[in-house]
Amino acid sequence: MIIRSWLFVPGDSERKMAKGRxxxxxxxxxxxxxxxxxxxxxxxxxxxxxxxxxxxxxSRQQLWVRINPLDNxxxxxxxxxxxxxxxxxxxxxxxxxxxxxxxxxxxxxxLEVREGLSVGSTKIHCVATETAASLLTxxxxxxxxxxxxxxxxxxxxxxxxxxxxxxxxxxxxGDYDNPFLFAKSMCxxxxxxxxxxxxxxxxxxxxxxxxxxxxxxxxxxxxxxxKIAIHPGQSEVINQAFTPSxxxxxxxxxxxxxxxxxxxxxxxxxxxxxxxxxxxxxAHNLLSLSEQIKSLG
Numbered sequence: 001m002i003i004r005s006w007l008f009v010p011g012d013s014e015r016k017m018a019k020g021r022x023x024x025x026x027x028x029x030x031x032x033x034x035x036x037x038x039x040x041x042x043x044x045x046x047x048x049x050x051x052x053x054x055x056x057x058x059s060r061q062q063l064w065v066r067i068n069p070l071d072n073x074x075x076x077x078x079x080x081x082x083x084x085x086x087x088x089x090x091x092x093x094x095x096x097x098x099x100x101x102x103x104x105x106x107x108x109x110x111l112e113v114r115e116g117l118s119v120g121s122t123k124i125h126c127v128a129t130e131t132a133a134s135l136l137t138x139x140x141x142x143x144x145x146x147x148x149x150x151x152x153x154x155x156x157x158x159x160x161x162x163x164x165x166x167x168x169x170x171x172x173x174g175d176y177d178n179p180f181l182f183a184k185s186m187c188x189x190x191x192x193x194x195x196x197x198x199x200x201x202x203x204x205x206x207x208x209x210x211x212x213x214x215x216x217x218x219x220x221x222x223x224x225x226x227k228i229a230i231h232p233g234q235s236e237v238i239n240q241a242f243t244p245s246x247x248x249x250x251x252x253x254x255x256x257x258x259x260x261x262x263x264x265x266x267x268x269x270x271x272x273x274x275x276x277x278x279x280x281x282x283a284h285n286l287l288s289l290s291e292q293i294k295s296l297g
Contacts, residue, residue, distance in 0.1 A: 001123075001150055001151075001197065002026075002197065002225060002226070002289065002292040002293055002296070003026040003027045003062065003199075003226050004026050004036075004225070004226045004227070004238055004239045004242040004243065004293070004296075005024065005025040005026050005027070005152070005226060005229050005234070005235040005238040005242075006025065006026070006027045006028075006029055006064070006125075006199065006226065006227070006228050006229060007020060007023055007025035007027070007028050007029065007229040007230075007232065007234075007235055008029045008031050008035065008066070008228070008229065008230050009028050009029065009030055009031060009035075010031055010035035010036060010044070010187075011030045011031050011032045011035065011036055011044040011045070011047060011048040011065070011068050012035070012036050012040045012043050012044035012047055013047075014051070015096055016019040017030060017047070017048075017051050020231065020232070021055060021061065023061075023232050023235050024235040024236045024239055024295060025229060025232075025239075025241070025292055026061060026226075027061060027062040027064055027088070028061060028062070028063050028064065028085075028107060028229075029053070029064045029065070029066050029091050030048045030051065030064065030065045030066070031065075031066045032044050032045065032066060032067055032068060032074075032078045032080075032082070033066050033067065033068050033069075033093055036112045041077075043075055044186055045077065045081035045082070045214070046081070047050060047081065048065060048081065048082060048085065049081045049084050049085045050085070050182045050185070051063075051085070052065075052082070052084075052085020052086060052087055053084070053086075056086070058088055060296070061231065062085055062088040062089070063085075063087055063088055064088055064089045064090065064091050064125065065078070065082040065087045065089075065090055065091065066090075066091035066092075066177050067079050067082065067091070067092065067093075068093070069092075069093050069094035069095075070091065070092070070100050070103060070104065071094075072088060076107070077167060079104075079107060079108075079111065080111065083108070083111040083112065083114075083115055083117070083122065084115060086115070086121075086122075087122060088122070088123065089122055089123035089124060089125055089148075089150070089151075090104065090108065090123075090125070091123060091124075091125045091126075091127065091159075092104050092124060092125070092126045092127065093127045093130060093155075094131055094158065095126045095130070095131075095134060096125060096131055096132070096133045097134070097137035097140040097141075098133055098137070098140040098141045098143065098144070098145040099140065100126070101124055101126050101141075101145055101146055101148075101149050102144075102145060104124060104146075105124065105146035105148045105149075105175055108122045108124075108148065109222065120127060120147075120148065120149065121150075122148065123148050123150045123151075124146065124149045124150065124151075125149075125150065125152070125199070126150045126151075126152055126153075127152035127153055127154070127155050127182035128152045128153065128154055128155075128183075128187050128190065129154040129155055129156075129159050129184075129186070130155040130158035130159050130162065131158070131159070131162045132162045132163055132282050133158075134159075134183075135159075135179070135182065135183060135186070138186045138187075138190045141190050141193070141194050142190075142194070145194055149194065149196050150196055150197060151191070151196055151197040151198075151199050151226075152187055152190065152191040152196050152197070152198055152199065153187065153198075153199035153200070154183045154184050154186075154187035155183075155201065155202055155282060156176065156183070156201055157202075157204070158169045159179070159180065159183060160180075162218065163179060165177070165179070165191065168180045178280055184201070184251075186223060188224060192223065197225050197226065198223060198224045198225060199224060199226045199227060199228060200219035200223070200224040200226065200227035200228065201227070201228060202213070202227075202228045202229070202230050202234060203215050203227075203230075203234070204230065206230055206231035206233065206234055209233070209234070209237050212234055212237050212238070213237050213240075214264060215227075215243030216238055216242060217241055220241060220242055222247065225242060225289070226238070227241075227242070227282055228290060233291060238257055242293075243290075243293050244286050244289060244290045244293075247287060248290075249286065249287065249290050250282075251285040252269055252283035252284075252287050252290075253283075253284075253287060254270065255270060255275055255279060255280060255283040256276075256280065256283050256284060256287065258270055259275075259280050281295065
């Protein structure tokens with residue numbers, strides 16, 4: 001599963017959900033958390049369930065649902081309603097540790113049996129760094145986390161509030177401050193360690209597509225695959241940035257071919273540069289990513 005763009009859509013807006021289906025995003029996240037006022041929760045659950053049922057063809061675009069955090073009493077009603085529409089997965093916010101992911105996995109198994117769904121079919125994407133506690137518990141994912149966990153992203157805005165910070169960026173450089181760089185790095189490393197897709201964080205200035213593209217390219221160089229979108233206009237930029245170019249694919253294929261033609265050599269010169277086993281692995285990774293993206297259609 002490779003998803004480049006994950007677009008948030010309010011779960012209480014039929015119009016925006018319908019427009020989302022025409023968007024370039026690889027996945028929609030039907031939001032029952034921050035996008036929905038408390039007095040519209042029941043409306044949002046019904047709309048989201050009905051929308052999922054009316055859109056069972058997910059071959060081009062997956063449909064996920066963000067529920068409320070597990071420590072919020074709204075979360076279980078969210079989950080019980082969403083599962084009736086057989087979403088591709090659940091986005092779990094404000095995760096404190098792998099225990100929250102595993103608890104959600106247990107709930108999903110019960111609900112899948114109730115609905116007659118294939119057990120294990122509903123995947124999990126966790127927002128791993130929205131609480132202060134979450135920065136201290138990345139090791140718990142290595143102790144055993146559900147194989148439903150297929151994606152992890154980090155959060156800078158809610159984390160700032162949890163840490164008591166007035167901002168998450170250095171006012172002089174514009175770069176993330178140290179706690180947020182730590183959150184980003186640990187999310188990436190943990191996702192890779194448990195074989196989940198590491199997903200880049202939102203760019204809140206949704207009109208600045210140049211900033212978005214630059215941030216996507218930084219994320220891709222670092223090892224992230226895909227990004228959260230908060231505006232429909234961001235999806236195409238994200239898709240393009242996380243799709244290897246023809247030049248990149250050709251260069252990677254050349255590295256693979258030269259090593260294949262010279263078995264037994266650990267270091268090879270290509271076009272005036274030296275390449276070794278890590279470069280070969282990177283080339284294979286890029287070619288694999290390119291093939292998976294082609295399969296999206």
